[in-house]
Amino acid sequence: MRRKLLMGNWKMNKTIAEAHEFATLTKDLIQVAKDNNIDIGVAPTFLSLDTVKKTSPELIVSAQNVHFKENGAYTGEISIPMLKEIGIDVQILTLDMDTADAYIWPDFDVASGRDYD
DSSP states (O other): OOOEEEEEEOTTOOOHHHHHHHHHTTHHHHHHHHHTTEEEEEEOOHHHHHHHHHHOTTSEEEESOOBSSSSSSOTTOOBHHHHHHTTOOEEOOOOOTTTGGGOOOOOEETTTTEEOO
């Protein structure tokens, strides 16, 4: 039987302190979800990823954004190695229409995380 997944994307909400408070209060919610075979998680802002991951390790913590390059002159972007360094291995994969025109996306292998340009 497939498990259900409940995720919340915080967009540009919650400071680090607010994220810590939220993560502290999720313990009962996580247990209820487990009892009902539901995986539960959040996608906080980049600044709060590490705090939420450390405060509530049983919560799935996802990045909201990731750039396909490992490094470079991409102001404000986050790379896969940056996320891995803080223990984040989940990423919301979507096309943000606000930034879609900012990049001409290369052929990209989503499964391997490698681009071929």
